[in-house]
Each structure stands twice: as C-alpha cells, then as structure tokens.
Amino acid sequence: RSFSRIDLASQTTPDMSIASAPQPVTPAEQEELRGQRFFTTGLGRWSSNGWVSCVSCHPGGTTDNVTWVFPAGPRQTVDTSATFDTTGGIQRILNWTAIFDEVHDFELNTRAVAGGVGAIVSDAALDVANRIDFVGPGGIPNPANGFNVGSAAAVAATGATPDDWDAIEAxxxxxxxxxxDSRGGDVVAGRAVFMAANCQNCHGGALWTLxxxxxxxxxxxxxxxxxxAAAGVASIGAVRADQVVTTDTSAMNVLQNDANGAPQRHTCVVRDVGTFDAGASGRGAAEVRQNGGAAQGVDGFNVPSLLNIGLGAPYLHNGGAETLEELLDPNGEFATHLRAxxxxxxxxxxxxxxLAAFLRSIDDSTPTIAVPADQRFCPEGVVPPIP
Known part of the structure; x- marks a missing residue:
C-alpha cells in the first residue's frame, strides 16, 4: 500500500508513493491488531447477521454520544478510550453502575444485545448451543462468573476460543x-476552579475518576x-453521607444491589450526586429499564472519566445535560452535582x-490531580472468597 500527497491548488503531486507504516511484527502488536478486528467486525460470532459490532457504538474506540436503553436503564455510550490509563495498568470499573469489572464481561452484550454466539464457547462452531453458561442457573440475579462476580476471563480461558476477548482487551x-480542544476560556484558571470545587474528590486520578x-x-x-468491614474497610473516610447508601461499612457489601434492583454494583466506586432523574422536563432519557421497570441508579452511579469529555455531549448517564454549561450552571437543574x-x-x-474550558482541554497529556485519600474506601487487594 502507498499514499500520495496532492496539491489541488497547483494541480501537482509533490509527494509520490508515501509508504504506509509496516505491518506489526511482534506477537503483542499482532494481538492488538487482531483485537481491533474483533472490536470492529459484526461478522461471525460477534453479532446476528453482522448487524452490529463494538465499533458501532464506540467509533474509533470512543463514543457515539447516543443514549441507549439497556436492561439496567438508559445509558449514554461510555468512551472506551477511558477504560485504561496510558500505562495499561489501571482499569476503570465498567458501565454506568459498576456492574462489570472485566472487558470479558461484555460477552453478555455480544450475546444479548448483538445477538451473536459470542466468544466464550466450548466449540468454535457458530452454534448458540456451544456457549459456555457462565451466568449460572439462576440467570442474571445469580451470576457465577458474569457481571462482577467470578471472572469471565477465567471462563474464557477454558473454552475453544480462549484468546478472542484477550485480544480485544489488548x-x-x-x-x-x-x-x-484548549481554545476558549482560561484553562489554567479553570483548573484552579476545578480544585476549588473539589471536583477531584470524584474526578481525580490517572483516569480522571476515582x-x-x-x-x-x-x-x-x-x-x-x-x-x-469484613474486607478491611473500617470507614468511608470523608465521603459525604448523602453520597452513599450508608456510612456503616459493616452494613454495606462490597457488591450490592441498587435500591432499584440487580445487577450488583461495586459500591465503593458509586456516588450519588443528584443526577438520577434530574434535569429539565423532556431532557434526557426516562429512568426506565428495557423491560419497563425502574432504572438502576437511584443509589448513585459509577464515577465517569473526564477524558474526552469535550466531545462527549450530551452528558450524564441518560444524556440529561445537553452542554457542559448546562451541567455546570450553579442555578440550574444539576446544582447538586456541581457542589458535590x-x-x-x-x-x-x-x-x-x-471550568468548562479546562474540562474540554482534558486528554491523556493533561497533568492529573490526585483523588484525596479520604475520598476512597475500596478494599484494595481483597481476594474474592470461593464458596
């Protein structure tokens, strides 16, 4: 393959045959390229009749900025580029209510949303009978290795296509x-406003989220x-009592349902900052699940990353705020969130x-701001017990 540069004004071709980059040669690079193919395709095991793929909602690995209605409720597409930090060593807990903790958990989307056979299978033949049942006999309310229980990655490793989700993760x-975009407003002054508002309590750290x-x-x-408490967390630190379901760590499980039901959420990364069913009438998607039931999220949401927020409108889990200015209006519908x-x-x-200018300027090159230690209460290094 080759490219040429054409100057339309002079009707000349200044550069002929600009060589493309060489194909990946290392096993790691080839694995990443294979993962990109799986991320992009809707063919084969990845969807029904090739109608959808990961990239359909995550173009370029980012977001389509659309609010979809899922089994848990209305969900603005999350930017996939904010899943891992630049080192690849820090991963965000996944989905708006922290119901996934491995990339491999999205096998459930491949099966249930895209209608594909999936890649956690006992045989490589494209037959739904070959799916490995890792959700468990009780279905969604009682997963064995799906959602944030067990390990979908470990189940995949036992199957006939053990590396497919590994490649996507790579x-x-x-x-x-x-x-x-760093234009408009004073970015340096906006960073100071960000810190004065203590936005870093939730939106600090390597991924601009706790x-x-x-x-x-x-x-x-x-x-x-x-x-x-049993996992070693004595208190929730300085986290505000109105942002969690309880301040008593002996009364809050590591994984626990929302007041509006399953699936279980990682409670330590969820904060209630007044965004459930907030906003002007007619703005954002209704707080309703795909089956018509009350949406999950009344107890709070998994703190989103601020990476690429400038291109992520509308905002919040249900697209309730059309612009950053609306989201940040101190006299507006989301003032509770602003003053969280x-x-x-x-x-x-x-x-x-x-502040809006600073938020729009945030990308992987922006110096991060640490989350205060007293705003974190996750049980670091906890080992999940095996029943």
Missing part, C-alpha cells in the same frame, strides 16, 4: 483519548456476601466558563 489498552479496579477477579470468586465536592461553591460566570 486493543482497548492501546486506545488514547483524542487530542482535546473508579479503578481494586482487586483481581478469580474463577468462581464471590464478593457479594462480603461486607466492606464543595457545598458552598459559588462560582461566577467567568469561573464556570473557565
């Missing part, structure tokens, strides 16, 4: 957030019966303009 680790996977999933491991870190935060119009 590709996702390579994704980088698009270069952000949501980070804090343990290694294991086959058949089950954190649902383990309280935070500082209840006496009283920004001026200039402050808000600068």
């Amino acid at each position: 590709y996702i680790r390579t994704l980088r957030t698009p270069v952000a 949501s980070e996977r804090y343990f290694q999933p294991v086959f058949n491991g089950d954190l649902r019966t383990l309280t935070l 870190g500082n209840q006496v935060f009283t920004p001026s119009a200039t402050d808000i303009a600068n």
Whole structure:
C-alpha cells in the first residue's frame, strides 16, 4: 500500500508513493491488531447477521454520544478510550453502575444485545448451543462468573476460543483519548476552579475518576456476601453521607444491589450526586429499564472519566445535560452535582466558563490531580472468597 500527497491548488503531486507504516511484527502488536478486528467486525460470532459490532457504538474506540436503553436503564455510550490509563495498568470499573469489572464481561452484550454466539464457547462452531453458561442457573440475579462476580476471563480461558476477548482487551489498552480542544476560556484558571470545587474528590486520578479496579477477579470468586468491614474497610473516610447508601461499612457489601434492583454494583466506586432523574422536563432519557421497570441508579452511579469529555455531549448517564454549561450552571437543574465536592461553591460566570474550558482541554497529556485519600474506601487487594 502507498499514499500520495496532492496539491489541488497547483494541480501537482509533490509527494509520490508515501509508504504506509509496516505491518506489526511482534506477537503483542499482532494481538492488538487482531483485537481491533474483533472490536470492529459484526461478522461471525460477534453479532446476528453482522448487524452490529463494538465499533458501532464506540467509533474509533470512543463514543457515539447516543443514549441507549439497556436492561439496567438508559445509558449514554461510555468512551472506551477511558477504560485504561496510558500505562495499561489501571482499569476503570465498567458501565454506568459498576456492574462489570472485566472487558470479558461484555460477552453478555455480544450475546444479548448483538445477538451473536459470542466468544466464550466450548466449540468454535457458530452454534448458540456451544456457549459456555457462565451466568449460572439462576440467570442474571445469580451470576457465577458474569457481571462482577467470578471472572469471565477465567471462563474464557477454558473454552475453544480462549484468546478472542484477550485480544480485544489488548486493543482497548492501546486506545488514547483524542487530542482535546484548549481554545476558549482560561484553562489554567479553570483548573484552579476545578480544585476549588473539589471536583477531584470524584474526578481525580490517572483516569480522571476515582473508579479503578481494586482487586483481581478469580474463577468462581464471590464478593457479594462480603461486607466492606469484613474486607478491611473500617470507614468511608470523608465521603459525604448523602453520597452513599450508608456510612456503616459493616452494613454495606462490597457488591450490592441498587435500591432499584440487580445487577450488583461495586459500591465503593458509586456516588450519588443528584443526577438520577434530574434535569429539565423532556431532557434526557426516562429512568426506565428495557423491560419497563425502574432504572438502576437511584443509589448513585459509577464515577465517569473526564477524558474526552469535550466531545462527549450530551452528558450524564441518560444524556440529561445537553452542554457542559448546562451541567455546570450553579442555578440550574444539576446544582447538586456541581457542589458535590464543595457545598458552598459559588462560582461566577467567568469561573464556570473557565471550568468548562479546562474540562474540554482534558486528554491523556493533561497533568492529573490526585483523588484525596479520604475520598476512597475500596478494599484494595481483597481476594474474592470461593464458596
């Protein structure tokens, strides 16, 4: 393959046959390229009749900015490029209510949403009878190795196509957030406003979110019966009481249902900052599940990353805020969210303009701001017990 550069104004071709980059040669690079192919295709095992793929909702590995209605409720497409930090060593807990903790868990989307056979199978033949049942006999309410119970990756390793999801994960680790827009407003001043509002309480860290996977999933491991106290968490630190279901770590499980039901969520990365069913009438998707039931999220949401937020409108889990300015309006529908870190935060119009400019400037090159230690209460290194 080759490319040429054409100057239309002069009707000349200044550069002929610009060589393309060489094909990957190392096993790791080839694995990433294979993962990109699986991420992009809807053929074969990845969907029914080739109608959809990962890239359909995550173009370029980012987001289509569409709010879809899923079994858990309305969900704005999450930017896949914010799954791992630039080192590939830190991973966000996944989905809007922290119901997944491995990339391999999205096998459930491949099967149930895309209608594909999937890649966690006992035989490579494209037959739904070959699916390995890793959700368990009780279905969604009682998963064995699906959602955030056990390890879908460990189940995949026992199957006939053990490396397919590994390859997709390897590709996702390579994704980088698009270069952000630093025009308009005072970005430096906006960073100071961000810190004055204590936005870093939730939106600090390597991925601009406190949501980070804090343990290694294991086959058949089950954190649902383990309280935070039993996992070694004595208190929730300085996290506001109104942002969690309880301040008593002996009364909060590591994995626990939302008040509106299953699936279980990683409770330590969920915060209630007043965004459930918030916003002006007619804005955003209704808080309803795909089956018509009340949506999950009344107890809070998995803190989203701010990476690529400038290109991510509309905002929030249900697309309830059309612009950053609407989301950050101190007198608007989302004022509780704006003041989640500082209840006496009283920004001026200039402050808000600068804050919005700073948020739009955030990409992988932006120096991060640490999450205060007293805002984290995940049981680091907990080992899921095996029943």
